[in-house]
Amino acid sequence: MKIKDIGGEFALIRRIKNKNKIFSKDVAVGIGDDAAVLKYDKNSYMLFTTDMLVENDHFSLKYSSPEQIGMKAIEQNASDIAAMGGLPKYAVVSLALPSDIDAEFVDGLYNGINKKAREYKINIVGGNITHSREIVVNVAMLGFAGKKSLVLRSGAKIGDLIFCSGDVGASTAGLELLRQGKSGKSIKRHLEPRCRLDLAGKLAKIGINSMIDVSDGVASEVKHICDESKAGAVIYADRLPISKNTVNDSKKIKKNPIDLALYGGEDFELVFTANKKKLKQLKKYDVKAIGEVVDKKYGIKLVRNGKKSGIESGFDHFRRIRV
Amino acid sequence: MKIKDIGGEFALIRRIKNKNKIFSKDVAVGIGDDAAVLKYDKNSYMLFTTDMLVENDHFSLKYSSPEQIGMKAIEQNASDIAAMGGLPKYAVVSLALPSDIDAEFVDGLYNGINKKAREYKINIVGGNITHSREIVVNVAMLGFAGKKSLVLRSGAKIGDLIFCSGDVGASTAGLELLRQGKSGKSIKRHLEPRCRLDLAGKLAKIGINSMIDVSDGVASEVKHICDESKAGAVIYADRLPISKNTVNDSKKIKKNPIDLALYGGEDFELVFTANKKKLKQLKKYDVKAIGEVVDKKYGIKLVRNGKKSGIESGFDHFRRIRV
Numbered sequence: 160m161k162i163k164d165i166g167g168e169f170a171l172i173r174r175i176k177n178k179n180k181i182f183s184k185d186v187a188v189g190i191g192d193d194a195a196v197l198k199y200d201k202n203s204y205m206l207f208t209t210d211m212l213v214e215n216d217h218f219s220l221k222y223s224s225p226e227q228i229g230m231k232a233i234e235q236n237a238s239d240i241a242a243m244g245g246l247p248k249y250a251v252v253s254l255a256l257p258s259d260i261d262a263e264f265v266d267g268l269y270n271g272i273n274k275k276a277r278e279y280k281i282n283i284v285g286g287n288i289t290h291s292r293e294i295v296v297n298v299a300m301l302g303f304a305g306k307k308s309l310v311l312r313s314g315a316k317i318g319d320l321i322f323c324s325g326d327v328g329a330s331t332a333g334l335e336l337l338r339q340g341k342s343g344k345s346i347k348r349h350l351e352p353r354c355r356l357d358l359a360g361k362l363a364k365i366g367i368n369s370m371i372d373v374s375d376g377v378a379s380e381v382k383h384i385c386d387e388s389k390a391g392a393v394i395y396a397d398r399l400p401i402s403k404n405t406v407n408d409s410k411k412i413k414k415n416p417i418d419l420a421l422y423g424g425e426d427f428e429l430v431f432t433a434n435k436k437k438l439k440q441l442k443k444y445d446v447k448a449i450g451e452v453v454d455k456k457y458g459i460k461l462v463r464n465g466k467k468s469g470i471e472s473g474f475d476h477f478r479r480i481r482v
Numbered sequence: 483m484k485i486k487d488i489g490g491e492f493a494l495i496r497r498i499k500n501k502n503k504i505f506s507k508d509v510a511v512g513i514g515d516d517a518a519v520l521k522y523d524k525n526s527y528m529l530f531t532t533d534m535l536v537e538n539d540h541f542s543l544k545y546s547s548p549e550q551i552g553m554k555a556i557e558q559n560a561s562d563i564a565a566m567g568g569l570p571k572y573a574v575v576s577l578a579l580p581s582d583i584d585a586e587f588v589d590g591l592y593n594g595i596n597k598k599a600r601e602y603k604i605n606i607v608g609g610n611i612t613h614s615r616e617i618v619v620n621v622a623m624l625g626f627a628g629k630k631s632l633v634l635r636s637g638a639k640i641g642d643l644i645f646c647s648g649d650v651g652a653s654t655a656g657l658e659l660l661r662q663g664k665s666g667k668s669i670k671r672h673l674e675p676r677c678r679l680d681l682a683g684k685l686a687k688i689g690i691n692s693m694i695d696v697s698d699g700v701a702s703e704v705k706h707i708c709d710e711s712k713a714g715a716v717i718y719a720d721r722l723p724i725s726k727n728t729v730n731d732s733k734k735i736k737k738n739p740i741d742l743a744l745y746g747g748e749d750f751e752l753v754f755t756a757n758k759k760k761l762k763q764l765k766k767y768d769v770k771a772i773g774e775v776v777d778k779k780y781g782i783k784l785v786r787n788g789k790k791s792g793i794e795s796g797f798d799h800f801r802r803i804r805v
Contacts, residue, residue: 182603195607209574213614251532280505284518291536299622
């Protein structure tokens with residue numbers, strides 16, 4: 160049976176999770192959040208995550224410089240650590256490279272990795288190199304979160320407001336511009352995405368209830384929070400934070416910017432939920448309320464142009480068009 | 483410039499290592515050993531490693547079952563932890579899969595991963611799945627070693643004996659049998675290699691000076707120990723532990739078993755050095771003295787058929803013939 164027939168990537172992950180066995184009581188959270196949560200010491204948890212970039216799927220050498228690929232590999236993993244309320248500290252890098260690749264490619268890739276490692280003070284402590292037809296860059300990252308700062312996907316409460324940081328849809332708009340050979344400001348958002356390590360820790364301190372990073376589109380992220388929190392949600396499409404640049408660029412590529420925000424990916428912004436009482440404190444930051452957590456029995460609904468409908472599932476790597 | 487022109491995989495790793503910056507004093511050992519060594523608590527270090535299996539490079543679906551691929555992915559990483567004198571505890575798994583792959587492949591792969599996780603009590607705490615043309619399985623693993631048990635590549639002392647555990651050359655003999663469509667007992671050694679977690683901890687307790695696992699052939703492993711320890715070595719080819727099965731199978735494939743032991747890979751045995759005084763204690767175990775550590779000025783020499791020569795560099799993924 161094909162993976163699409165069992166329901167795609169997310170169904171596959173559920174299948175893997177159902178067979179998973181944990182042997183140690185030191186695992187606070189295993190498969191199913193942005194990073195695993197491991198007991199560390201009296202005051203902090205250790206966070207463990209991994210993410211892979213594959214040529215022609217996550218990047219194309221037609222569009223990205225080697226440096227940009229290296230930067231993205233670190234941002235993508237750091238974003239998972241940020242979404243838990245943590246700070247990254249260590250990483251290891253696995254490369255698979257075609258045998259005829261230039262050494263300069265690897266130099267550029269590592270320039271990007273090292274640039275981001277410097278910015279976030281991440282220690283690159285190991286890795287390995289092997290051979291493949293297409294370039295593969297895998298990063299595994301360790302981070303730490305104070306016990307009071309840890310935020311899970313599973314903590315959303317009925318009545319919480321759902322927030323989104325920054326603006327979303329830009330990365331997918333940029334990718335689509337590249338594919339169509341057009342120019343626009345969103346392109347840089349696709350090639351050089353930035354995670355929200357600058358913001359996540361501040362949100363965690365305020366005391367939010369759940370959080371996830373936007374790697375697969377807002378719809379998908381809200382669904383993950385609802386699944387893990389056993390809750391439902393209402394998202395208001397007209398509340399989604401979409402920049403003027405993204406709106407302009409979406410006209411060029413003939414896409415609805417709301418679709419890009421809901422079903423695009425790789426914005427690496429934060430979706431989180433918090434009690435309504437936190438609204439005033441949260442207003443100081445670059446975040447916007449986009450919906451509300453409701454009882455599970457109501458499912459996940461999208462209000463768009465005054466009409467309420469069920470939400471499509473988000474971005475799925477097995478449905479992705481290769482660049 | 484191509485990677486082979488700068489000196490291959492190991493030269494590339496040196497190039498990466500030279501640009502590497504460490505920001506934390508908690509990194510005891512970074513790039514350049516089987517695993518990174520990170521400060522953990524008063525009595526123990528944390529070990530962090532990663533390794534990747536790529537279809538048609540490390541395995542072929544013609545030869546390996548999905549379960550065997552999963553098993554090998556865990557063994558390969560556990561072997562790195564073993565070679566440091568540690569025990570594995572946590573792992574995350576990244577998969578890249580062709581979009582038309584059967585869900586049953588993933589079930590089988592995870593059966594293999596879970597089988598080994600159970601055997602070694604490793605908690606599989608996360609991962610991710612994405613899309614690629616060829617199957618890629620990346621594992622990142624965390625382990626722990628008591629401060630007294632930690633063994634590095636860099637600890638070899640002039641006058642140390644060089645030892646090798648178990649027997650070597652079998653995995654490459656098995657791969658070659660498969661390629662040539664022949665049968666033999668070495669095939670299982672290639673498809674289902676086992677790391678030496680059963681032995682490494684005991685060796686570490688005895689007080690050995692340096693250790694590495696045999697992933698790239700004995701010659702290459704001795705070279706790594708010498709490079710990191712700033713030493714030279716003499717290896718006696720006739721002392722290499724090679725099983726009768728490997729000798730038999732090497733006749734079928736028309737290879738010299740000593741070449742398989744020296745320049746083959748993926749045996750996941752241990753090469754280590756220890757003071758001569760430890761010989762008696764070490765004799766209780768499944769290990770054999772194969773040479774001696776000498777001053778760096780003598781280089782690394784191989785004594786074979788009474789003749790002394792320089793040693794070829796070991797296995798290099800950029801010289802590997804794709805299966």
